[in-house]
Amino acid sequence: xxxxxxxxxxxxxxxxxxxxxxxxxxxxxxxxxxxxxxxxxxxxxxxxxxxxxxxxxxxxxxxxxxxxxxxxxxxxxxxxxxxxxxxxxxxxxxxxxxxxxxxxxxxxxxxxxxxxxxxxxxxxxxxxxxxxxxxxxxxxxxxxxxxxxxxxxxxxxxxxxxxxxxxxxxxxxxxxxxxxxxxxxxxxxxxxxxxxxxxxxxxxxx
Amino acid sequence: xxxxxxxxxxxxxxxxxxxxxxxxxxxxxxxxxxxxxxxxxxxxxxxxxxxxxxxxxxxxxxxxxxxxxxxxxxxxxxxxxxxxxxxxxxxxxxxxxxxxxxx
Numbered sequence: 001x002x003x004x005x006x007x008x009x010x011x012x013x014x015x016x017x018x019x020x021x022x023x024x025x026x027x028x029x030x031x032x033x034x035x036x037x038x039x040x041x042x043x044x045x046x047x048x049x050x051x052x053x054x055x056x057x058x059x060x061x062x063x064x065x066x067x068x069x070x071x072x073x074x075x076x077x078x079x080x081x082x083x084x085x086x087x088x089x090x091x092x093x094x095x096x097x098x099x100x101x102x103x104x105x106x107x108x109x110x111x112x113x114x115x116x117x118x119x120x121x122x123x124x125x126x127x128x129x130x131x132x133x134x135x136x137x138x139x140x141x142x143x144x145x146x147x148x149x150x151x152x153x154x155x156x157x158x159x160x161x162x163x164x165x166x167x168x169x170x171x172x173x174x175x176x177x178x179x180x181x182x183x184x185x186x187x188x189x190x191x192x193x194x195x196x197x198x199x200x201x202x203x204x205x206x
Numbered sequence: 207x208x209x210x211x212x213x214x215x216x217x218x219x220x221x222x223x224x225x226x227x228x229x230x231x232x233x234x235x236x237x238x239x240x241x242x243x244x245x246x247x248x249x250x251x252x253x254x255x256x257x258x259x260x261x262x263x264x265x266x267x268x269x270x271x272x273x274x275x276x277x278x279x280x281x282x283x284x285x286x287x288x289x290x291x292x293x294x295x296x297x298x299x300x301x302x303x304x305x306x307x308x309x
Contacts, residue, residue, distance in 0.1 A: 027287075037292075071229065184271075188260050191229075191232075192236070196233065197236070198249075
C-alpha cells in the first residue's frame with residue numbers, strides 16, 4: 001500500500017488538485033450562466049419587440065472597449081504565468097499588475113455604462129423594458145461581480161510578488177488564470193447576445 | 207508542464223490578434239444590413255454569425271490561454287462535456303429563430 005504522502009501528489013491523474021478543482025468549479029459556473037442564457041433565449045424569442053428596443057439602447061462602443069480590455073488582460077495573465085514558470089519574477093509581477101489594471105479598467109467603463117442607463121431611467125422595472133433590462137443587469141452584474149472576485153486574489157498575489165520573498169507558486173497563479181480566462185469567455189458570449197443581436201424589424205424600423 | 211518550447215508567446219500573440227479581429231468582425235457583421243428577406247423577425251443570419259464567432263473565440267481561449275492543448279487529456283474530457291452542452295444551448299438561439307421563421 002502506498003502511503004498518504006503519495007496520495008497528496010495524486011499519482012493517478014498527475015493533475016494538481018487545485019487545478020482539477022478549478023476546472024470543476026468553472027464547469028459549475030458555466031451551468032450557472034447557462035441558466036441566464038437559457039432564459040434569455042426563450043424570452044427573447046417571445047418578446048422580439050422589447051428585446052430589440054432594449055438592446056438598441058445599449059452602448060456598443062463601451063462594450064467593445066470592455067471586450068478589448070478583457071482580451072488584453074487575458075493575454076497579460078497568460079504571459080504572467082509563463083514568466084513565473086520561467087522564473088522571470090519581475091516580468092510575472094509586471095504582467096499580473098497589468099491584468100489587475102485591465103480588471104479595474106473594465107469596472108470603470110462598466111460604471112459609466114451603468115450610470116448612463118441609470119440617468120436614462122432604464123431600470124429592470126421600466127415600463128416596456130422590463131424583461132430585457134432584467135437580463136442586462138443580471139448578466140452583466142454577475143459578470144462584473146466575477147471581475148471583482150478575480151481582482152481580490154490577483155491583488156493578493158501581486159502584493160506577495162512585491163515582497164522580498166516573492167510568490168513562487170506558478171500552479172496557484174495558473175489556477176487563478178483559468179478563472180480569469182473564464183471571466184473573459186463569459187463576456188465573449190454576453191457581448192454579442194445582449195449588445196449586438198438586435199431583432200431585425202425593431203432595429204431597422206420594419 | 208510540457209510546453210516550454212520557445213514559441214508559446216508567439217502562440218499567445220496569435221490568439222490575441224485573432225480574438226481582436228474576430229471581435230471587430232462580430233461588430234461589423236451585426237451592423238451589416240442583410241437583405242430583409244433573409245431575416246426572421248429575430249434575424250437568424252446576424253444571430254448565427256454572432257454565435258459561430260463566439261464559439262470559435264471560446265475554443266481559441268480554452269485551447270491556448272487555458273492550456274488545454276498542452277494539458278492532461280483527462281482535463282480535456284472533463285471540460286468538453288459542459289462546454290459542449292453550453293454550445294448546444296447557444297445554438298438553441300438559432301433553432302428558435304428558424305422555428306419563428308417557419309411559423
